[in-house]
Amino acid sequence: MAPKRVKLQGGLTQKIPSSIEVVWPKLDDFRDLILVLEELHEDVSFLFDNDGLMVHQYDPSKVSLTKLKLKKEYFDVYNYKGEGTWVPINSDAILKVLSCYEPNSKLTMTRNHVTHPDSDGTLFLEFNALSGATATCGIHLTETDNDLPLGSSQTEGPFANEIEMNPSFYRELSANIQTINGDFLAFSLDHKKQEFKVIMKDADKLTYEDTLRNPDKFTPGDNENGPPVFQYKFKKCTSSLKPVQLNVDHIAKFKAPKITYRSTISFSDEVNPVDFKHSLGKDGTAGYLAYMIPPKSAM
Numbered sequence: 303m304a305p306k307r308v309k310l311q312g313g314l315t316q317k318i319p320s321s322i323e324v325v326w327p328k329l330d331d332f333r334d335l336i337l338v339l340e341e342l343h344e345d346v347s348f349l350f351d352n353d354g355l356m357v358h359q360y361d362p363s364k365v366s367l368t369k370l371k372l373k374k375e376y377f378d379v380y381n382y383k384g385e386g387t388w389v390p391i392n393s394d395a396i397l398k399v400l401s402c403y404e405p406n407s408k409l410t411m412t413r414n415h416v417t418h419p420d421s422d423g424t425l426f427l428e429f430n431a432l433s434g435a436t437a438t439c440g441i442h443l444t445e446t447d448n449d450l451p452l453g454s455s456q457t458e459g460p461f462a463n464e465i466e467m468n469p470s471f472y473r474e475l476s477a478n479i480q481t482i483n484g485d486f487l488a489f490s491l492d493h494k495k496q497e498f499k500v501i502m503k504d505a506d507k508l509t510y511e512d513t514l515r516n517p518d519k520f521t522p523g524d525n526e527n528g529p530p531v532f533q534y535k536f537k538k539c540t541s542s543l544k545p546v547q548l549n550v551d552h553i554a555k556f557k558a559p560k561i562t563y564r565s566t567i568s569f570s571d572e573v574n575p576v577d578f579k580h581s582l583g584k585d586g587t588a589g590y591l592a593y594m595i596p597p598k599s600a601m
């Protein structure tokens with residue numbers, strides 16, 4: 303997208319350089335990421351800096367914390383120089399704009415230095431539409447509180463226990479939580495038996511359990527000669543955990559985006575937050591999407 307121009311005296315024009323110019327390798331992956339974030343936040347505040355893109359945002363009740371990091375190397379183009387720029391957008395608005403895109407299209411995202419008295423500016427998007435034409439549009443940025451308090455209970459580890467999963471296995475576990483649709487969800491860990499349990503109760507108070515046991519679990523490959531498929535493993539298991547109850551609605555909403563390489567559930571005790579993290583990119587080094595929530599007893 304060409305930079306905007308402003309008229310100067312004498313009819314001359316001057317380019318207004320873009321403060322942000324980013325090209326996502328696949329629009330479909332960006333849209334899928336927004337769909338995941340929309341479950342948690344109506345408005346999402348992206349922070350662009352010299353290292354890449356970030357999100358660091360609490361839910362309205364200031365209980366759970368969403369964190370996203372995508373390194374600049376993930377993008378096809380990442381041009382930004384500055385001390386950090388917030389770009390708050392409405393999730394529903396951007397999904398409507400991207401409703402008719404060509405599946406293999408890239409997405410160019412720019413923002414110039416121009417400010418508006420009634421908003422924080424405009425984010426410009428360019429992508430290939432289903433019609434074959436190049437679509438361009440601008441989305442007004444929303445007002446949002448970026449000065450969020452960092453709760454003392456929100457820690458990033460190190461964690462005493464970490465269980466790593468194939469994203470498909472995580473999605474299956476998440477689907478089970480949604481299917482049972484109860485109001486009780488708890489995690490427990492028996493350090494001696496090396497057993498991790500997800501305990502759920504449905505509306506009729508019937509109890510369901512998913513049990514993960516060491517050693518690492520693999521399933522047969524796609525054919526008899528194929529390599530086994532990784533399902534989960536205990537990366538770290540150093541202490542037991544009594545059943546810790548979590549908010550069912552919060553956990554069920556945190557999905558694994560398409561670009562997830564591995565999913566990890568980390569925790570230490572009955573007081574500190576449980577950390578759900580998806581490492582992103584082909585080998586998990588492009589960044590991560592994480593969700594931290596304290597046990598109900600600590601809220």
